[in-house]
Amino acid sequence: MLADDPLGARREGDPGDPRYLAAFERIDADPYDELIVAERDGKVIGTMQLSYLAGLSRLGAERCQIEAVRVAASARGQGLGRRMIRWGIDRARARGCVMVQLTSDKSRADAHRFYDSLGFTASHEGYKLALS
Numbered sequence: 001m002l003a004d005d006p007l008g009a010r011r012e013g014d015p016g017d018p019r020y021l022a023a024f025e026r027i028d029a030d031p032y033d034e035l036i037v038a039e040r041d042g043k044v045i046g047t048m049q050l051s052y053l054a055g056l057s058r059l060g061a062e063r064c065q066i067e068a069v070r071v072a073a074s075a076r077g078q079g080l081g082r083r084m085i086r087w088g089i090d091r092a093r094a095r096g097c098v099m100v101q102l103t104s105d106k107s108r109a110d111a112h113r114f115y116d117s118l119g120f121t122a123s124h125e126g127y128k129l130a131l132s
Contacts, residue, residue, distance in 0.1 A: 034091075038071075038084060045075040046084050050091060058099070064092035066102040085118055 013019075027033045027049065038046030049067040054060070066088050071081045092100045103126050104111045112122070 036084065036088065038075075038080060040075065043072075045072040046070065046080050048084055048088060050088055052092075052095065052097065061098035062096060063099040063101055064088070064095070064097045066100060069102075081114065082118065085115075089118075 024035070027035055032052045032054075034050045036046075036048045036050060037044055046069075048069040051065040051067060053063050053065055055063060066085065069081065069084065071084070089100050100120075102115065102120070104115060116122075
């Protein structure tokens with residue numbers, strides 16, 4: 001699912017690459033990270049990562065970063081992504097987070113409309129610097 005769109009196809013590699021397993025194991029071992037999987041009939045149809053970030057701002061409040069949201073092509077348009085994001089928001093709220101944040105590539109206009117419809121606001125400009 002990571003490579004199942006034009007952006008992902010350019011940046012992802014062989015699913016068997018051992019770096020994916022190493023990243024999975026590191027995330028799985030970290031109590032401040034969660035990998036969420038949606039299944040249907042024993043098949044993975046959705047994934048996302050929730051990372052809980054400590055911060056000094058907002059009185060030392062914790063925030064939740066939602067990353068790597070993916071829905072299988074066969075399950076798109078059925079409301080799964082909306083249910084996943086709402087579940088993630090509820091999970092962050094139950095943990096005591098004061099904010100949920102995410103980033104979305106500027107070219108993903110449909111994703112932006114989707115996040116807007118869930119109540120997110122594009123309140124900040126994000127910057128990235130590739131190191132490799």
